Amino acid sequence: MKHSYYADPRIQAFASMFHFGVLGEEKTQEDVILEATGLRNSGLNIEAFDCEATMLPAARDILGGFCKLHVPIGYPGGNICLAQKLYQLEYLLGQNIDDSCFCLDYSNLLDNNWAAVEAETRTVMDMCEDRLPMAMVIQSTMLDDRQIVDACKAIIQGGANRVKMNTGYGWGTSKEEVDLVYRHFRGKIDIHPSGNIRNLAQVGQFLDAGVSIIHSAAVYDIIDEFAAELGLNNSNKGNV
Amino acid sequence: MNSLNDDQSFQIIVRLMVNDLAASARQMADQFGFRAEQADLTVRALPGDLTMLRMRRLNQVFELVQSNDSSLGHGPIDHVALNAVDVDSAVIAVLAKWGKLDPDISPDGAADIPEFWNAGTRFVFMQGPGTARIEFCHKIEDDACRVQKLKVNLAGHDHIGIHCTDVDQSRSFYEDLNFKVIGDFLIPTPDGDIPVCFLKRGDFCVELFSTPALRNGQIQYAETPLWNALILEDGQVSASKELIGPDGEIINIIPTPVNADFYMNSGGA
Numbered sequence: 001m002k003h004s005y006y007a008d009p010r011i012q013a014f015a016s017m018f019h020f021g022v023l024g025e026e027k028t029q030e031d032v033i034l035e036a037t038g039l040r041n042s043g044l045n046i047e048a049f050d051c052e053a054t055m056l057p058a059a060r061d062i063l064g065g066f067c068k069l070h071v072p073i074g075y076p077g078g079n080i081c082l083a084q085k086l087y088q089l090e091y092l093l094g095q096n097i098d099d100s101c102f103c104l105d106y107s108n109l110l111d112n113n114w115a116a117v118e119a120e121t122r123t124v125m126d127m128c129e130d131r132l133p134m135a136m137v138i139q140s141t142m143l144d145d146r147q148i149v150d151a152c153k154a155i156i157q158g159g160a161n162r163v164k165m166n167t168g169y170g171w172g173t174s175k176e177e178v179d180l181v182y183r184h185f186r187g188k189i190d191i192h193p194s195g196n197i198r199n200l201a202q203v204g205q206f207l208d209a210g211v212s213i214i215h216s217a218a219v220y221d222i223i224d225e226f227a228a229e230l231g232l233n234n235s236n237k238g239n240v
Numbered sequence: 241m242n243s244l245n246d247d248q249s250f251q252i253i254v255r256l257m258v259n260d261l262a263a264s265a266r267q268m269a270d271q272f273g274f275r276a277e278q279a280d281l282t283v284r285a286l287p288g289d290l291t292m293l294r295m296r297r298l299n300q301v302f303e304l305v306q307s308n309d310s311s312l313g314h315g316p317i318d319h320v321a322l323n324a325v326d327v328d329s330a331v332i333a334v335l336a337k338w339g340k341l342d343p344d345i346s347p348d349g350a351a352d353i354p355e356f357w358n359a360g361t362r363f364v365f366m367q368g369p370g371t372a373r374i375e376f377c378h379k380i381e382d383d384a385c386r387v388q389k390l391k392v393n394l395a396g397h398d399h400i401g402i403h404c405t406d407v408d409q410s411r412s413f414y415e416d417l418n419f420k421v422i423g424d425f426l427i428p429t430p431d432g433d434i435p436v437c438f439l440k441r442g443d444f445c446v447e448l449f450s451t452p453a454l455r456n457g458q459i460q461y462a463e464t465p466l467w468n469a470l471i472l473e474d475g476q477v478s479a480s481k482e483l484i485g486p487d488g489e490i491i492n493i494i495p496t497p498v499n500a501d502f503y504m505n506s507g508g509a
Contacts, residue, residue: 007279013298014391016273045275065284068270098270133337162336187328187350190336203391210329212393226391 002042003224005232012045014226019070019194019215021050021059024169029058036062044223047213048099053088056095068098076167078103078137082120089127100128101135101164101192109138109147114154121158135162135192140177148177149184156188164192168215172196175205182209200225249475249496250442251299254320254400255468256372257307261293262286264304264369268295271339271366272322272374273394274302297322298396299443303471304369307464312370315465316487318403319365319373321447323395327362330376330394340367350376355425356436357381372466375401399438399445400470402489405455407435409486410448414439417472417483417491419446461488473497 005011020039022032032055039049040063048068051059052075059069071092074085085102092100102124108116121136128134136158138151152163163181165173173193181191193206194215200222203214216222258264265283268274274295276283281293291306300322324330327350335341341349342365354360356379363377377398404410411421419439427434432452439446453459469490483491 009296009298009396010390012275012296013273013396016275016297017392043279065282067282068284130338135336161332182329186326187332190329190332200391207325207391207393210326210393212329212333 002044002220003227003232005227005230006043006045006223008227008230008232010230011223011227011232015044015046015219015223017212017214018046018219018222019048019050019192019213020046020217020219021048021070022055023050023052023072023075023167027052027055029055032058033062039063040066042220044220046219050215053091056097070099070101071097072101072103072137072167074103075101075137076103076169076171078106078139082123086123086127089124093127093132097132099133101137101162103137103139103167104151106139106142109143109151112147112150114150117151117154118158121155121160125159133162134160135164135190136160137164137167139167139171140165140173141171145180148180152181152185152189156185161188162190162192164194164215166193166195168195168217170195175202175209178206178209178211186210198222200229248442249473250444251301251473251496252397252400252444253294253301253303253471253473254317255303255305255471255490256369257309257312257464257466257468258304258369259307259310259312260369261290261304261306265293265295267369268302268304271334271337272368273297273392277301297394298390298392300397305468309464311462312464312466313462314373314403315461315467316403316485316489317400317465317467317470318449319375319401320467321363321375321377321398321401323398324376324378325382325393325395327364327376327378331364331366333394334366341365342367342371342373345373352380353427355427357423370466373401397444399447400467401447401449402485402487403454404448404450404487406486407437407448407450411437411439413486414446414448417441417493418476465489 022035032051036059046067048070050070053071073088074080136155140148165177172195178191178193191211192213197216198218269283274297277294277296293304295302345365350362350364352360352362359381361377361379366374368374419441422440423438425436434451436449469492471492473496474493475496477495480494
């Protein structure tokens with residue numbers, strides 16, 4: 001275990017809201033193996049490890065049930081055709097994956113084609129019902145406030161209740177974007193900030209908006225920061 | 241007896257009978273954020289012969305016990321409540337993981353009980369393993385400082401709800417176990433009043449309530465309750481004993497293990 005304080009219930013509860021992983025076209029299987037091994041050895045019990053579908057066997061092999069596996073669909077572009085994204089979803093359902101997110105067709109979002117957003121969401125959620133927790137990705141940085149609200153409305157009308165604000169991967173989620181969705185849809189949609197979340201202060205801001213899932217590549221640093229705030233001893237640092 | 245004071249050495253572990261231990265552990269982890277107490281156990285890879293698993297979220301520990309009894313149902317230990325800063329957000333987070341609302345109590349989601357405390361309580365009942373009731377609740381007079389202290393929306397123990405036939409009789413029983421009354425309320429309903437009494441010991445709270453339906457015999461306890469027993473770890477006792485509460489609830493009192501790692505002071509009702 002990297003730090004003895006990873007076993008502290010306060011750290012465990014805090015860690016239980018984080019997604020962390022290795023995503024992106026330039027990432028290799030070696031990257032996945034390295035990060036998954038580091039996570040497993042750290043003993044840090046996060047919500048889910050994120051990886052791409054092709055990396056699933058490697059992640060599963062290393063993590064062996066240690067945490068949930070989250071695999072995004074249509075990541076990060078969203079602009080592959082619906083049939084291809086549904087093929088990915090079918091594959092992941094067959095793999096009994098634990099958690100996923102679905103990049104909506106961004107052209108529909110940018111064109112204010114909310115009927116198409118709703119229909120795409122409905123198709124996905126009908127396949128996932130009672131099986132796979134699914135977040136719809138809206139890439140909010142590309143949208144203005146009105147579009148973010150309309151996108152969430154279409155998602156809810158399409159039968160989903162989770163929105164991932166961005167893919168990360170260079171796209172960040174702002175407090176203002178999360179606050180906007182929270183103001184309009186409190187209790188109707190579960191908000192997942194993702195991207196550019198690097199410190200405890202940012203996490204605290206999102207918690208004020210009822211957030212319970214956060215995607216961050218800086219999870220170890222954020223947890224170290226929280227442990228320091230709690231006054232937990234950092235002297236047991238060892239090799240991961 | 242150990243050197244911890246009562247607040248530190250006292251905790252209540254709630255035993256939950258389940259028909260599928262692995263699936264129940266997974267549900268507790270995935271939907272409610274609980275973790276196996278034994279660090280080497282992960283809920284997705286439990287040993288096949290495991291018959292008991294303790295799971296913790298902050299200061300609330302559940303003891304999941306495998307049972308082959310197919311008639312598990314609601315008993316006098318009616319529910320366990322977790323403290324939520326934002327109940328509505330906590331609910332949608334669980335629903336998004338295909339969790340379910342309790343259809344008997346919260347079919348429409350979160351609601352308020354204005355009679356409780358100074359400003360009321362917002363609450364919801366979710367279905368845990370085998371339909372065991374898990375409540376999320378928030379005292380509205382509380383400010384949001386807890387979320388910034390614990391850095392979670394859904395926290396740990398808030399209270400344990402005991403559905404009793406006679407609140408006064410149960411109050412006397414729990415007072416004998418060193419619980420102190422912290423609140424008495426009366427909720428009027430068309431079918432009759434629901435008296436409610438909250439008692440606290442250390443960081444742990446029990447809610448005694450009596451519904452007209454139970455008093456009139458319209459509902460009865462299941463023979464084997466889902467929430468099956470309260471395990472009181474008590475630093476003030478030196479030997480284990482089992483008590484039976486006024487409505488048949490099982491209370492196991494055991495000395496607090498001296499090497500227990502964590503005692504949380506994260507607040508409750």
